[in-house]
Structure formats: C-alpha cells, structure tokens
Amino acid sequence: MQVFWKKGQVSAGGFKRTFGRNPVSSQSHSTTDFREIYWRQYLRMQSGWTGSPDKLSRAMILATPNWAQAMIAHLWSGHDMDYLVIDPATGIRNGRLVTTHYNDFSNLTWLGLRSGVTPIFSASSSERWFCIEAHVKLNTPGRSDGVFELWIDKNLEASRDDLNFVDIWQDYGINAIFFENYWNAGAPGERIRHFDNIVISTKRVGCFRTRSGAW
DSSP states (O other), rough: OEEOOOOOBOOOOOOEEEEESSOOOTTTTOOBSSSSSEEEEEEETTTOOOOSSSSEEEEEEEETTTTEEEEEEEEEEOOTTOOOOEEEEEEETEEEOOSSSTTTTOOOEEEOOOOOOOOSSSGGGOOOOEEEEEEOOOTTSSSSSEEEEEETTEEEEEEEEEEESTTTOOOOBOEEEEEEOOOTOOOOOOOOOOEEEEEEEEOOOOOOOOOSSSS
C-alpha cells in the first residue's frame, strides 16, 4: 500500500479490518470473542522523509452499531516525535460502557502511554523497511493485568502489563484493527510512505529479513 500526502493534507487513506463477533459488520457471522490479538506490518518512508504522522494503527472493541469503543490500543506518534508510542484507552467506567460513538474522547479514560526508542520517522531512517509488531491482551475481569506491547525489528520497545481495559465488561472481544495514514495538523509537504505484509493473528507473527538485510 502506497499513500501520498499533499501539503496540508490530513488523511492519505487507510483501511479497516473487523473480525470476530461484532455489532457493525453484516459480513461477519463469527461467534468468537478475541481477548488477545497480535498484528504485524512493514513500514517504509520515502527518501529524505521528515515529520511524524499522528496515526499508524489501533486495535479496539467496537461495542455498538454506531462504533462506540469499549477500549482502544493506539499505536501512533504525533507532536513531531520520531518515535511510535503505545497509548491505551478505555470506554468502560465502573463495569459499564460509557462511550456513545467513535472517538468519544470526552468519555474515554486514557491509561498512560509508553514511548518506543527507535526514531523511525527521522530522515536518517528514510527508505528503510521497519517491522512493526503489536500485541494486546484484555484484562482478566475485575483485574488490572491487561497487556499492550510494541516491537520494532524484533526488539521490544514499549510495554504495559497492568492495564484495566474493560473492568468486568465482557459484551464483546477485540474485533477491529484500523491501519491509518492520518496527520492531525496536515502534512508539512508532499510525503509518501508504504505499508506491506500486514498480518493479524492470535499468536506472535514475527519478522523476516529483507534483501537489504533489514527485518
């Protein structure tokens, strides 16, 4: 997937994948509630790249037909950072869904971000393929033991294992991952980047070595 921003453009396109039991897709007949999901994508920025698009991917629970989210595991950057961060959030309060629509920020509770360490959006990293892996596991009902992890090129860069994603709420499991190219303030100029080899799995996917030697 190649995306192209013009100067000032916010969204350069993306795609959304739903799976398992969910209230928004008429195509899904699954009865499975996934409480643990891994996803892997390869990411490359054009030669001489500068700037940091805010959005990359996010796993979530879509809990209503109008896309209210019970939890979100954001993988993004923003604020001119060269690094990816994990930024978990919950739409559950006292065991009850309180969000009413998509990106209902006024009713989301942010659980605390952790930053990676590899400057993948720096000019020195341009034209290189990065293997980006993430893992989300919902908490045991009533406990704060949910997991969110980020690996880049097989190295663990950020992690949490103390998250209360959904409290005792269990109406749905993780049922969507969105892959995004969204620049909140608009791109600073013409920019191109690529996604490739995307996999969603119930087990760790891993990376493979490219012809250039990168993972």
